[in-house]
């Protein structure tokens with residue numbers, strides 16, 4: 001296998017070891033016509049087959065420990081999921097089990113048991129909005145053609161762009177105004193239940209912190225940021241009746257989404273390691289509270305492996 005040999009050259013293990021950490025969010029049963037590039041069951045299955053063939057997939061907490069001690073296996077990789085979608089337990093878990101692989105699930109604790117993240121509310125409202133024109137001008141958010149699927153997708157992208165970096169309260173207020181204006185009822189079963197978290201945990205999967213309400217920490221004052229990180233940890237620990245030791249920064253881009261004080265907070269609050277969404281692979285010199293991660297989106301096997309190889313050569317950004 002050419003790609004395995006290439007990956008081996010780039011990631012030999014031991015003190016020179018490189019750890020590739022993959023990020024997933026949703027794994028839908030079927031491809032979503034609105035977002036055909038997102039992961040679905042069939043694609044996830046193919047990617048795991050490829051990963052199991054080319055990499056030594058290990059739980060993230062084991063990988064972190066091995067990295068600290070210079071004892072990573074060659075071609076080390078860990079699988080992670082962000083946010084806490086119900087399909088992680090319903091769709092991804094059985095596929096992981098079929099391949100004998102383990103993953104870490106970073107869960108925003110405030111949306112469990114019937115909650116919904118603001119971006120999903122926007123997506124589902126626009127998905128369900130009747131007619132061919134979505135007129136949000138009375139709440140200052142513009143008018144959108146939604147007659148075709150690409151137009152609906154474009155409307156979603158521009159609305160999310162408008163809202164993403166607003167302060168948490170004003171963002172939610174805007175989303176509430178959208179809910180009042182659009183005659184559609186978004187689903188309330190997108191995120192996991194507490195029982196599904198326990199199912200993942202009982203199946204040997206790791207549960208990690210991802211705050212309560214998923215704020216952009218860089219836009220949040222320090223005492224609220226600390227409370228979000230600490231309370232999210234505590235809520236999850238109450239659910240699994242065990243320690244939560246890994247953390248993922250919401251959105252996760254260094255400088256843009258979190259700042260130098262945040263890795264420090266995460267450390268003081270008792271986490272062992274944290275992951276960002278800066279690209280690249282972790283190595284001996286990496287900051288254990290800012291480990292880079294990578295989203296694998298290529299469909300073909302060769303391109304998927306080459307993308308992982310390229311990721312190992314990427315310089316990692318930190319704060």
Ligand SMILES: [Zn+2]
Nearest residue numbers: 082083250251
């Ligand atoms: Zn997230």
